[in-house]
Amino acid sequence: MKNRLYQKFNKVDLTPYNSMRIESIADIFIVPINQDGLIDAMRDFAQKKTILIGNGTNIILSQQRYRSEYVFICTNLINNIYCCENQIIASCGAKLSELANFALSKSCIGFEFLEDIPGTVGGAVAMNAGADGHSINELVRQVTYFDIVNNEVKQIVDLDQIFDHRSSFFKKKRLAVIETSFECKKGKDKNIMKKIFDYKKKRFSRQPREFPSSGCMFRGVKVNGQKTQSRQVSEIIKTLKLQGEKIGGAMISEKHPNFIVNTGRATGSDCLKLVRLCQNRAKKELGVNLLCEYVII
Numbered sequence: 001m002k003n004r005l006y007q008k009f010n011k012v013d014l015t016p017y018n019s020m021r022i023e024s025i026a027d028i029f030i031v032p033i034n035q036d037g038l039i040d041a042m043r044d045f046a047q048k049k050t051i052l053i054g055n056g057t058n059i060i061l062s063q064q065r066y067r068s069e070y071v072f073i074c075t076n077l078i079n080n081i082y083c084c085e086n087q088i089i090a091s092c093g094a095k096l097s098e099l100a101n102f103a104l105s106k107s108c109i110g111f112e113f114l115e116d117i118p119g120t121v122g123g124a125v126a127m128n129a130g131a132d133g134h135s136i137n138e139l140v141r142q143v144t145y146f147d148i149v150n151n152e153v154k155q156i157v158d159l160d161q162i163f164d165h166r167s168s169f170f171k172k173k174r175l176a177v178i179e180t181s182f183e184c185k186k187g188k189d190k191n192i193m194k195k196i197f198d199y200k201k202k203r204f205s206r207q208p209r210e211f212p213s214s215g216c217m218f219r220g221v222k223v224n225g226q227k228t229q230s231r232q233v234s235e236i237i238k239t240l241k242l243q244g245e246k247i248g249g250a251m252i253s254e255k256h257p258n259f260i261v262n263t264g265r266a267t268g269s270d271c272l273k274l275v276r277l278c279q280n281r282a283k284k285e286l287g288v289n290l291l292c293e294y295v296i297i
């Protein structure tokens with residue numbers, strides 16, 4: 001019998017695997033031990049609805065139970081990071097904080113804004129995560145991914161058309177990011193540390209870290225078919241006086257109007273009702289479309 005590089009678990013509580021801490025059960029939950037295990041699992045479960053989970057910091061679990069037609073594949077053990085010829089190579093499950101601290105240890109600049117984003121490399125590449133005017137695509141040089149439809153491992157270096165604001169070709173086509181190479185430009189350790197510190201301080205003062213959340217609910221606004229970016233969203237929610245609005249255990253944060261927080265036992269449905277409430281009121285009263293950033297599973 002084949003020596004499997006992944007482990008299959010049944011009836012797994014997903015609460016620790018999503019940062020909103022929504023309670024839900026996955027009938028099938030797979031944990032690959034390395035990149036080959038991830039590819040094997042994707043191949044073995046190709047006939048099912050496979051859902052990749054990195055650190056679960058941008059998802060809303062809309063169902064209380066995911067029966068066996070769904071297969072959750074968690075990448076948290078695939079977390080290797082190393083340096084090779086002026087590039088940093090990171091596996092999909094490596095945490096962004098570890099990537100930023102690894103870059104610091106090699107005196108590489110440009111990764112500072114990633115340190116406080118709580119996702120993994122795979123999730124961040126799929127979502128084109130970013131902060132403070134920077135996005136991860138600025139640093140990416142090559143991505144190795146698995147294409148489940150064609151059953152192939154592929155590499156992409158021509159990245160011009162791949163990334164969008166908080167989205168990517170990998171997210172739209174449901175491709176599994178396996179490994180990413182990043183540019184490594186040298187700088188001064190003290191300046192790198194200072195930038196990380198400043199980003200972290202600013203974010204902690206603005207974000208409701210005392211509650212579970214999945215980060216920002218909207219990635220931007222569409223007005224007359226034109227997209228604008230997320231800065232305006234908080235102003236819109238403030239104008240609509242929706243801060244503090246609660247449905248079940250979910251609440252629009254008082255501290256950061258673009259965050260939904262879990263104040264108790266929020267369900268996915270509570271969170272999605274708040275998302276729709278904001279969208280409906282913004283459309284009706286201000287004529288703008290708010291674009292949801294969460295991945296709804």
Ligand SMILES: Cc1cc2nc3c(=O)[nH]c(=O)nc-3n(C[C@H](O)[C@H](O)[C@H](O)COP(=O)(O)OP(=O)(O)OC[C@H]3O[C@@H](n4cnc5c(N)ncnc54)[C@H](O)[C@@H]3O)c2cc1C
Nearest residue numbers: 054055056057058092119120122123124126129130177215
């Ligand atoms: C407190 C807080 C602050 C945040 N701040 C920011 C911020 O400043 N900027 C920002 O952009 N985001 C922010 N986020 C959201 C989130 O951390 C990022 O989007 C992050 O990159 C998601 O990574 P993840 O590993 O948690 O992805 P998950 O939430 O696990 O998954 C997100 C999506 O990516 C897919 N995915 C996961 N792994 C892979 C893979 N290997 N290959 C292909 N697809 C994959 C999933 O299937 C899902 O569709 C914040 C979240 C929280 C809770």
